[in-house]
Amino acid sequence: MSDAEAELYSCILRFQQVTREFLGTLAELEMSEEELDAGLRRLTELGLLRSHSTDPALLVPVDPDLAAAALTAPIQESLQERRRQLDQIHVEFGRLRAHFLEGRRFDTGSIEVIGHLDEVRAALNRASNECREEVLSSQPGGGRAPEVLEEAISRDTALLARGVRMRTLYNHTARFNAPSQAYVAVMSGLGAEYRTVHDPFGRLIVFDRDLAFVPDREGSLGAVMVREPSLVRYLCSVFENAWAHARPFSDAAADGLESVAKELDGTILRLLAAGYKDEAIGRRLGMSLRTTRKHVADIMDTLGAVSRFQAGVLAARAGLLDHDESEDESKPGTGVRGAAG
Numbered sequence: 587m588s589d590a591e592a593e594l595y596s597c598i599l600r601f602q603q604v605t606r607e608f609l610g611t612l613a614e615l616e617m618s619e620e621e622l623d624a625g626l627r628r629l630t631e632l633g634l635l636r637s638h639s640t641d642p643a644l645l646v647p648v649d650p651d652l653a654a655a656a657l658t659a660p661i662q663e664s665l666q667e668r669r670r671q672l673d674q675i676h677v678e679f680g681r682l683r684a685h686f687l688e689g690r691r692f693d694t695g696s697i698e699v700i701g702h703l704d705e706v707r708a709a710l711n712r713a714s715n716e717c718r719e720e721v722l723s724s725q726p727g728g729g730r731a732p733e734v735l736e737e738a739i740s741r742d743t744a745l746l747a748r749g750v751r752m753r754t755l756y757n758h759t760a761r762f763n764a765p766s767q768a769y770v771a772v773m774s775g776l777g778a779e780y781r782t783v784h785d786p787f788g789r790l791i792v793f794d795r796d797l798a799f800v801p802d803r804e805g806s807l808g809a810v811m812v813r814e815p816s817l818v819r820y821l822c823s824v825f826e827n828a829w830a831h832a833r834p835f836s837d838a839a840a841d842g843l844e845s846v847a848k849e850l851d852g853t854i855l856r857l858l859a860a861g862y863k864d865e866a867i868g869r870r871l872g873m874s875l876r877t878t879r880k881h882v883a884d885i886m887d888t889l890g891a892v893s894r895f896q897a898g899v900l901a902a903r904a905g906l907l908d909h910d911e912s913e914d915e916s917k918p919g920t921g922v923r924g925a926a927g
Contacts, residue, residue, distance in 0.1 A: 726756075781833055781834055858885075
């Protein structure tokens, strides 16, 4: 409504009942004949003006609240219908949501738990047979059992024969394991690649970057088979980061016993300082409990420490806990034994 139309309505309110001719004589309106007719039509369209019931020539103003109620009634009805439609959609799709959540409980397309070791081996063999491009594998532990390696040889040989690229991460301690050394020597000759790290992130096998196997809960011999693309891509990125910082596999003698021992000592020191017990350190580094305890005892003796806590303090003072592993390899005498000596 324009200001002129509002002024016209106010003028009619003062007289309550007026005619078109009378309004045309009012100088206070300052409206042309055309503007007056347009204004009266607009007020009538808005329901603010009506003709008298007994005399159509008389114009009568209408309560704005009544006019607004009449004007908005279709809008209110439309809104109520929309609300009914919204409520119906929520109810119907809510029922479908319940079915959806129920169905996800049984969805094995992206993640599947395999509870038994023989089923895990069958799934790995099937994935190997279907693999066409690449296998990524992280195998923590100081060495793999001879029977496990024997089973892996035939499977991995077939993969390499098909041109599949194979990359595997081991603990550094695998360099001391004779069966692992022999296995790596044979498979490397066929084109497989092996590197070692001091503390692998965990067990993992990925086929063609679209199917991954990770361990089931701790203590279980089962596995979890993952096909969900985002999860598989993330696991591959974890592997690639570890691979970039790993060292080519070689047996301890070829790499230098002192170098290997120094690196293991540094890792054990960091784990000791972090509060790890001997059992947990052994699991992390792939060493037996007996070997782990011997390393810990040697480190404490070298540092002159009488407790694990003191060993951490002395190592920190010597700067053995806050430098990069790559620096150790380029600076002689920076290991535990070198610093203590």
